[in-house]
Amino acid sequence: MSSVIERSSDWFERYLVPPLGTLASNIYLQAVRDAFIIFTLPLIIAGSLFLIIANPPFPFLDNLVSNYKNAILVPFQLSFGLMALFLAFGVAYSLAQYRRTEPVQPGILAMVLFLVATVPVTDLTTLKLGDILPYLGGQGLLVAILIGIMTTEVMRWFRGSRFTIRLPKSVPKNVTRAFEALVPTFLLLTLVWGLEWFVSSHTVSIDGKNAQLTLPILLMQVFKPLVAVQDSYPAALAEIVLMMLLWSVGIHGMNIVTAIAAPFWFTTLASNATGGHGIVTEPFFHIFAHLGGSGATWPLVVYMLLSRSAQLRTVGKIALGPAIFNINEPVTFGVPMALNPLMMIPFVLVPVIIVTINYLVFSVGLVHVPVVIQPFTVPLGISGFVATGGDIRGSILQFFDLAVSALIYFPFFRAWERILVAREEDASQHSQQAVEGPTPVKVG
């Protein structure tokens, strides 16, 4: 058994980890992911709460808020609704961090450039905020990402080049920095404005009304079919399989898939918040698939606490608290699931089956699709209710999935437990010394 473990671990390490690692360590993907998670998520989550208040889950509250609905939605629209604006800042800022250059200047410039790209070139005093609002949020994410990357890269290039204003050494550093940024700032501003001017000299028909074309509207034409492709069962399946294969070799799968899929997930989620029916979003995975952490490992914690193996009981005790908040690194590296050919089977299989069940349930409308995003650490039961905008069937679905997980994991857990118990008995028989601790399976 242990030779099989070693051989397949070697195989994964040689053929699976390098390509996935190369993909995951791409600096742009990392910057986009950090931008979503660190810079936009807190605002998106806080804003979502107002969406719940404006659309209360209980009918008797509906009458109470209906008169104030528009007022309650304002904080939602100016936080969640502006996610692309903050994303532009976040992408430029994060990328500058990775590039080890000053991050605030490109961050702020990216926001300005994003606004220039989103607002049609016209008499701004006649512009209606409501007309451009969708493109500052869910429908402007792609433009925000592109502008964020461009801003940081251009500023960095100018800083290192001779096309910049040079001042004598005696000038204070901060003064120099402000002047250094002047040339690229002016150039970028002119470039984006010029492009937007050209684009917005064309008109487009939106909902039967003629409107000026803008860069986000133009790019959405390209992006929309891709968003539709991502919001499908094959895409959901591919994403969960990739996530769990990565975790199976001990790499943070959710982290990496988020980097690629986040622009799609958040576009779909934003459309759900305004009445859309998209399924494959961030909560679809974090809230409805990763029950107790990636791999839906909640039931394993209970099994471990009752286990005959000392190693599994030790890990179980440590894993219990984090599991409540959907954190399962103790399970992944302690059972371990990672690089353990036996446990890897259900580690991939369980989430795949759960995603399949959930996709079916959401698509036939048995449970309301996810509309609200929340921290992934919200405990099971509560999170399913909140994510669906207050559909109690969301919680029921989570518990149903949990039962499925418990059932599939059981035989695999028993088999692994037998191996560990045999190993532990072996160790205590062969050496009279006190067993120092469980023998971990080597990873990494």
Added chain:
Amino acid sequence: MIRVLIVCSWGMSTSLLVDSMLEAAKERKYELIVEALSAGEYAEKVDACDVVLIAPQIRHLRKSIEKLAASVGKPVAMIEPFHYATMNGQAVLEQVLRLLPQNTQEGKTAT
């Protein structure tokens, strides 16, 4: 004073390890500052630390993290997965102490 950076993904699980490390340091009278951060924040803050540790779930970034650490002369190592799993602050603190250059062992507070 020993300043440790742990590079991880969201920092959620690592914060548990950080607490355990601080407890272990307190017992042994070391003055320890530990920060869990993403690879981007790490690139920004690496200059002002003594030791860099890498959480096991981001070992695909190991090479680029090590390269940067080497370029600014900071010791760097992976955290043992099982130590990470069991949130074994004691063992990870040991690792930090082993990584420290001999002449900067003044982290111990005067007793």
